[in-house]
Amino acid sequence: MNPMLSAVERARLTVVLVGARNPQNIGAAARAMQDFGFSDLRVVNEFGAPFEAAQLDDNTPKSAVGAAGVMQAARRFDSLAEAIADCTLLAGTTAIGGREMQRQILPLQQVSPTIVDALRNDGSEQTTPPRVALLFGSEKTGLTNEQLSHCSVLTTIPMFAPLLPTGEPARHLSMNLGQSVAVCLYELVREGFEGSREIPVLHQAVATAEDRERLTRMLIETMEGTGYARRFPANAREHVVRQLAQSLGSTRDEASTWMGFFRQILRRES
Amino acid sequence: MNPMLSAVERARLTVVLVGARNPQNIGAAARAMQDFGFSDLRVVNEFGAPFEAAQLDDNTPKSAVGAAGVMQAARRFDSLAEAIADCTLLAGTTAIGGREMQRQILPLQQVSPTIVDALRNDGSEQTTPPRVALLFGSEKTGLTNEQLSHCSVLTTIPMFAPLLPTGEPARHLSMNLGQSVAVCLYELVREGFEGSREIPVLHQAVATAEDRERLTRMLIETMEGTGYARRFPANAREHVVRQLAQSLGSTRDEASTWMGFFRQILRRES
Numbered sequence: 091m092n093p094m095l096s097a098v099e100r101a102r103l104t105v106v107l108v109g110a111r112n113p114q115n116i117g118a119a120a121r122a123m124q125d126f127g128f129s130d131l132r133v134v135n136e137f138g139a140p141f142e143a144a145q146l147d148d149n150t151p152k153s154a155v156g157a158a159g160v161m162q163a164a165r166r167f168d169s170l171a172e173a174i175a176d177c178t179l180l181a182g183t184t185a186i187g188g189r190e191m192q193r194q195i196l197p198l199q200q201v202s203p204t205i206v207d208a209l210r211n212d213g214s215e216q217t218t219p220p221r222v223a224l225l226f227g228s229e230k231t232g233l234t235n236e237q238l239s240h241c242s243v244l245t246t247i248p249m250f251a252p253l254l255p256t257g258e259p260a261r262h263l264s265m266n267l268g269q270s271v272a273v274c275l276y277e278l279v280r281e282g283f284e285g286s287r288e289i290p291v292l293h294q295a296v297a298t299a300e301d302r303e304r305l306t307r308m309l310i311e312t313m314e315g316t317g318y319a320r321r322f323p324a325n326a327r328e329h330v331v332r333q334l335a336q337s338l339g340s341t342r343d344e345a346s347t348w349m350g351f352f353r354q355i356l357r358r359e360s
Numbered sequence: 361m362n363p364m365l366s367a368v369e370r371a372r373l374t375v376v377l378v379g380a381r382n383p384q385n386i387g388a389a390a391r392a393m394q395d396f397g398f399s400d401l402r403v404v405n406e407f408g409a410p411f412e413a414a415q416l417d418d419n420t421p422k423s424a425v426g427a428a429g430v431m432q433a434a435r436r437f438d439s440l441a442e443a444i445a446d447c448t449l450l451a452g453t454t455a456i457g458g459r460e461m462q463r464q465i466l467p468l469q470q471v472s473p474t475i476v477d478a479l480r481n482d483g484s485e486q487t488t489p490p491r492v493a494l495l496f497g498s499e500k501t502g503l504t505n506e507q508l509s510h511c512s513v514l515t516t517i518p519m520f521a522p523l524l525p526t527g528e529p530a531r532h533l534s535m536n537l538g539q540s541v542a543v544c545l546y547e548l549v550r551e552g553f554e555g556s557r558e559i560p561v562l563h564q565a566v567a568t569a570e571d572r573e574r575l576t577r578m579l580i581e582t583m584e585g586t587g588y589a590r591r592f593p594a595n596a597r598e599h600v601v602r603q604l605a606q607s608l609g610s611t612r613d614e615a616s617t618w619m620g621f622f623r624q625i626l627r628r629e630s
């Protein structure tokens with residue numbers, strides 16, 4: 091039986107709300123975080139209004155009752171890349187909708203141990219302290235394919251849909267934002283209350299989202315420089331390349347090897 | 361591994377909201393039920409107003425979006441006793457607050473198997489068909505001791521509270537009503553989902569070891585062709601490159617994109 095996540099371990103989790111529109115939902119997410127002992131909330135929104143409405147002292151949404159601390163410490167970012175720059179594991183939440191899924195999406199309870207392991211990693215042998223980002227999309231659209239391409243693992247909360255005679259779900263499944271956050275965080279702390287797992291210790295520095303984004307940029311540049319992008323434009327679209335680059339460099343050492351390799355190719359082209 | 365709860369089994373669960381005041385919260389509970397495949401909602405309120413506001417066709421709360429079916433079929437009762445008259449197992453939810461607890465309260469994940477077993481019981485040897493009631497109190501007070509006294513088991517969602525120097529929790533813990541319902545229902549369905557194939561995975565062919573080996577060869581060739589291997593011989597050793605290539609191409613499509621990219625680079629070199 092593992093002990094429950096410690097305060098230090100819980101502090102390594104960041105909840106990222108991407109494009110949330112409704113201040114009440116931002117407040118509800120903050121409250122769920124407070125309830126389960128998490129504190130680092132980041133909101134990605136090019137328009138400050140929903141965030142500021144959620145954060146105002148004299149107007150803290152009722153939904154955030156009891157969670158003023160989380161709400162006040164929350165930060166807003168203009169872009170997803172900035173919001174996750176220091177994160178080492180990126181988990182994106184998504185409903186399984188009509189669009190064709192080209193990546194593996196695991197049910198929440200199967201992804202949870204990976205996240206918990208990352209939070210428990212004390213980083214003593216690492217240069218990069220671990221930080222896990224759990225991403226939630228906007229109420230209306232969820233995470234877009236572009237946003238999902240930043241993620242190393244995708245997860246979904248198992249839901250039931252009545253099936254049509256064709257076998258298709260009768261409706262698009264999506265959960266209320268605050269409820270999704272609550273369920274995901276419950277799943278993370280629930281692990282601490284039962285069950286046991288072996289925790290693998292990483293001996294190598296973990297690449298951050300920022301490292302990966304640099305890699306993506308360089309890969310795009312290399313595809314363009316070598317003429318690959320001209321011949322196969324569909325494969326050189328930004329979100330496709332970002333997805334490809336996800337698999338590059340799970341450690342910082344590997345990431346830097348790839349960078350060096352791309353640099354060498356570019357040098358030949360110039 | 362148990363199969364997930366069937367539709368018939370899920371139909372045996374009743375969610376009872378006792379004294380809910382806010383129509384939005386009633387709607388949010390309905391939505392959580394719809395998401396997790398439950399349908400029998402009962403509201404205990406001597407005043408009809410919040411329930412009627414939640415149920416009105418032309419005024420279905422935004423919180424109940426997608427759950428109009430559950431909301432319309434919901435029933436209001438004047439008293440708790442009437443609402444639970446046909447129920448065989450009564451589980452009350454409660455936050456662990458300041459009041460002295462005289463009964464055992466089990467964490468949700470420990471009570472869940474009892475509830476799931478009761479739902480699975482097909483009643484063939486019973487005169488009373490099984491029906492499990494899961495009770496939630498009002499937003500303001502939770503379930504009162506009187507209301508809890510109707511319950512055969514008490515359960516609580518594990519939450520974290522910062523502790524005061526006295527060892528007392530720094531604040532009264534309570535969750536948003538819709539979030540509580542979502543978390544409890546998730547816990548009931550989560551077990552069954554673990555082994556299920558409900559989640560569609562990978563529409564794409566997985567890369568084989570042979571694909572990866574081909575990729576490794578081509579990566580080595582590219583490192584040599586571009587002069588990278590000469591500059592960084594340690595990084596171009598076969599086992600190092602194979603390790604790097606492990607992460608390339610988790611799907612066959614991705615593997616072939618990488619192959620095409622390397623081919624393009626080599627073509628420029630020749």
